[in-house]
Amino acid sequence: FLDIRKEKRIKFEDFAQEFIEVYAKPNKKSWKRDELSLKHLKAFFAGKYLSEITSYDVENYKRKRIQKVTPPTVNRELACLKTLFNKAIQWGKARGNPVKNVKMYKENNQRVRYLEKEEIRKIILNTQEPLRSIVLIALNTGMRQGEIMNLKWEDIDLEHRVIYIRETKSGEKREIPINKTLYNILWALKIENDVRENPAQHVFSCKQEWVKHKFTELVRKLEIKDFRFHDLRHTFASYLAMMGVNLKTIQELLGHKTLQMTLRYSHLSRDYKREVVEIFASQMDTIWTPKEKQEEKSVVFPLPQLRYNKGLERFAEVAELADAPDSKSGGVSPRVGSTPTFGTNLVVFTIWFFLASWSSHA
Numbered sequence: 363f364l365d366i367r368k369e370k371r372i373k374f375e376d377f378a379q380e381f382i383e384v385y386a387k388p389n390k391k392s393w394k395r396d397e398l399s400l401k402h403l404k405a406f407f408a409g410k411y412l413s414e415i416t417s418y419d420v421e422n423y424k425r426k427r428i429q430k431v432t433p434p435t436v437n438r439e440l441a442c443l444k445t446l447f448n449k450a451i452q453w454g455k456a457r458g459n460p461v462k463n464v465k466m467y468k469e470n471n472q473r474v475r476y477l478e479k480e481e482i483r484k485i486i487l488n489t490q491e492p493l494r495s496i497v498l499i500a501l502n503t504g505m506r507q508g509e510i511m512n513l514k515w516e517d518i519d520l521e522h523r524v525i526y527i528r529e530t531k532s533g534e535k536r537e538i539p540i541n542k543t544l545y546n547i548l549w550a551l552k553i554e555n556d557v558r559e560n561p562a563q564h565v566f567s568c569k570q571e572w573v574k575h576k577f578t579e580l581v582r583k584l585e586i587k588d589f590r591f592h593d594l595r596h597t598f599a600s601y602l603a604m605m606g607v608n609l610k611t612i613q614e615l616l617g618h619k620t621l622q623m624t625l626r627y628s629h630l631s632r633d634y635k636r637e638v639v640e641i642f643a644s645q646m647d648t649i650w651t652p653k654e655k656q657e658e659k660s661v662v663f664p665l666p667q668l669r670y671n672k673g674l675e676r677f678a679e680v681a682e683l684a685d686a687p688d689s690k691s692g693g694v695s696p697r698v699g700s701t702p703t704f705g706t707n708l709v710v711f712t713i714w715f716f717l718a719s720w721s722s723h724a
Contacts, residue, residue, distance in 0.1 A: 371411045371413065372450075372456075373410070373411055374403075374404065374408065375409075377412060377450060378400045378403065381446050391529075396445075399439040399442040399443075400442065402427070402439060403423070406426075406427075412456045415460050417461075417464055419460065420440070424440065427439065434467075436467055440461055443461050444459060475588055476593065476601070477586075477593070477597045482501065482597070484584055485581070485586070488583075489580060493576050493580070495551060495566075497594060498544070499548075500591070501594055502543055503538045503598065503615075505525075505527065506595060507573060507574070509529075510566070511566055512564070513566070514563050514564055514565065515565060516563070523540035534617065536615075578590075598616075600630050602627075603628070603630040609627065609628060612624050612627060
């Protein structure tokens with residue numbers, strides 16, 4: 363009546379569950395990440411109604427949460443909270459979004475931690491199956507952990523040595539060549555799977571949580587500092603860059619949507635900047651005129667200016683003959699193919715002296 367509506371009083375924890383069931387699960391592959399974010403958000407906002415939560419409350423959450431986790435983690439949780447309120451507004455269960463004016467933390471996404479060769483050797487020698495094969499696949503392909511765990515035998519073409527990744531983070535399919543090391547690993551796993559009574563569709567049957575836990579436990583035991591499973595992907599890309607592989611190829615292998623994401627590895631490539639300036643030179647080469655090039659090549663050494671131009675041209679020919687390499691050293695004269703002798707040099711000197719004298723008198 364008179365356009366006045368009674369605001370619905372919905373508790374945050376109740377709507378959070380509705381958000382997961384109605385929106386996140388049906389629409390997002392990363393709904394489990396939202397579920398984890400909401401676990402911490404519900405612990406802080408429990409008991410509050412949606413209408414009671416203000417920007418000040420969100421700032422307080424941000425301030426307390428940063429004391430326990432990294433800025434990217436806080437940003438992911440705030441982004442989830444912002445989406446939740448946007449959906450509440452769309453569904454007529456809230457009027458405003460308290461996260462709208464809250465500033466996110468600045469993130470440094472340029473972290474590149476890769477294994478040294480000795481660290482790679484240490485991990486491989488101290489890892490049991492199936493984790494060992496999973497690690498080797500990551501090191502030889504740069505695949506994400508989720509991509510490896512979701513890999514099916516139908517996605518692997520051993521005959522043509524290609525892995526087809528159909529579900530990626532960027533949403534675009536990509537192909538990864540199978541090298542010799544990877545071929546041997548997959549071939550052994552394929553034989554083992556084929557002899558089973560009920561062959562599995564997936565290459566690996568273990569859960570991602572198990573892989574993450576075991577890998578974290580392994581690097582802690584081996585005293586490899588500041589290293590996560592995802593850094594195996596960085597290791598693959600870093601060594602490609604250090605071997606001189608161009609960044610466009612690395613981008614395609616990793617499945618990065620933009621080259622900007624791949625540029626973090628450019629500082630590892632000694633040849634990258636050199637390659638760029640060489641490409642520039644080859645592209646700009648058409649600007650330098652052929653006439654200028656010919657003039658640069660035709661000058662052997664400076665001469666006094668002569669009015670008799672034909673004499674000068676003839677002199678240039680004789681000088682070129684005189685400068686031709688000795689046939690005994692493997693060179694061939696560009697004009698006649700014979701070896702210059704003392705007599706030839708004498709003739710050159712005589713002609714030069716005659717022309718210079720004639721020029722001064724003229």
